[in-house]
Amino acid sequence: MLKIALPNKGRLVEDIRDVLRDAGLKVRAGNERALVASMGDEFSALFVRASDIPEFVADGAADAGITGWDCVGESGRELDSLVDLKIGRCRLVVALHPRPGGPSTLDEIPNGARVATSFPRLAEGFFRERQRTVQLVPVSGAAEVAPHLGIADAIVDLVSTGSTLRVNGLVEAGTVLESSARLIARPRAELPEDVAAALDDLALALSSVVRAREQRYLMANVPRDRLDSVRDVLPGISGPTIIEVRGGSDDFVAVHAVVPENQVYRIVSRLKGLGCQGILVTRIERLVP
Numbered sequence: 001m002l003k004i005a006l007p008n009k010g011r012l013v014e015d016i017r018d019v020l021r022d023a024g025l026k027v028r029a030g031n032e033r034a035l036v037a038s039m040g041d042e043f044s045a046l047f048v049r050a051s052d053i054p055e056f057v058a059d060g061a062a063d064a065g066i067t068g069w070d071c072v073g074e075s076g077r078e079l080d081s082l083v084d085l086k087i088g089r090c091r092l093v094v095a096l097h098p099r100p101g102g103p104s105t106l107d108e109i110p111n112g113a114r115v116a117t118s119f120p121r122l123a124e125g126f127f128r129e130r131q132r133t134v135q136l137v138p139v140s141g142a143a144e145v146a147p148h149l150g151i152a153d154a155i156v157d158l159v160s161t162g163s164t165l166r167v168n169g170l171v172e173a174g175t176v177l178e179s180s181a182r183l184i185a186r187p188r189a190e191l192p193e194d195v196a197a198a199l200d201d202l203a204l205a206l207s208s209v210v211r212a213r214e215q216r217y218l219m220a221n222v223p224r225d226r227l228d229s230v231r232d233v234l235p236g237i238s239g240p241t242i243i244e245v246r247g248g249s250d251d252f253v254a255v256h257a258v259v260p261e262n263q264v265y266r267i268v269s270r271l272k273g274l275g276c277q278g279i280l281v282t283r284i285e286r287l288v289p
């Protein structure tokens with residue numbers, strides 16, 4: 001049984017559970033506060049704090065983990081990202097409270113400025129790369145209030161919608177890191193053969209779910225004499241599949257294609273314009289190219 005460390009609470013919990021479920025790995029927890037649970041037949045889930053997961057994986061207490069890439073960066077441990085789950089997307093940014101006489105851009109943040117953050121390692125590294133020495137003010141959350149309390153000149157914190165910065169009157173001045181939830185493991189060379197093989201299976205299952213979410217399966221009846229124009233509209237994985245419709249009108253063929261989710265809107269209206277009928281768009285559960 002491979003142990004996979006997962007966040008026990010917070011922002012990532014539900015989205016990770018959904019990806020695992022779609023990959024066929026149902027987490028069977030005895031109760032809400034259980035620390036371990038079985039997950040499919042091959043894995044057991046170990047529930048810990050999102051920010052502790054990199055340490056647990058690096059130390060071998062878990063064989064792999066799923067957590068934010070920001071947590072991995074902050075841990076400073078050497079870990080591989082096997083799959084980007086494309087959930088929990090956010091950015092770690094430097095933000096300021098603009099006021100007369102104070103810094104209003106990254107370049108104006110002086111040496112010795114006080115920076116409140118729960119990401120001291122990433123924040124310090126970011127300023128060091130820019131030949132700046134800052135004074136870190138460690139906080140464990142709600143860094144946004146620090147400038148208002150007069151204990152910091154800037155903050156380094158996560159943003160996604162930007163609304164927390166906005167309500168606190170702060171503006172972004174630079175990006176430290178782009179983050180999303182990742183399947184992480186120790187570097188491959190350090191893994192026993194059987195663990196590496198099981199993680200390959202897990203990575204394939206998760207990446208097929210992530211890929212499928214970005215695509216849709218589209219079917220349409222296409223006028224035979226418009227096939228060439230329809231081919232130009234449908235990218236498909238390896239071009240559309242064209243199927244003769246038995247017993248149907250000779251003037252139409254059925255076309256199936258995999259299309260990017262964000263292009264469905266445009267493609268459907270172009271197909272309609274080319275005289276296609278019976279257009280059907282469905283979700284894909286998994287996609288292995």
Ligand SMILES: Nc1ncnc2c1ncn2[C@@H]1O[C@H](COP(=O)(O)OP(=O)(O)OP(=O)(O)O)[C@@H](O)[C@H]1O
Nearest residue numbers: 009010011012050068070071088089090158159160
């Ligand atoms: N606003 C956000 N939008 C998207 N993802 C986020 C956001 N905030 C945090 N995350 C992601 O979720 C991870 C866990 O954050 P969460 O808020 O659940 O816990 P935490 O604040 O780090 O810790 P705790 O609640 O245990 O003190 C972060 O490391 C980051 O990857």
Ligand SMILES: O=P(O)(O)OC[C@H]1O[C@H](OP(=O)(O)OP(=O)(O)O)[C@H](O)[C@@H]1O
Nearest residue numbers: 141142157158159160161162163164165
């Ligand atoms: O750009 P936004 O969409 O406003 O999100 C950003 C906020 O989300 C996170 O906090 P969270 O809500 O997780 O609270 P926490 O401080 O307790 O971690 C982060 O620390 C920011 O405060």
Ligand SMILES: [Mg+2]
Nearest residue numbers: 010011141158
């Ligand atoms: Mg948080």
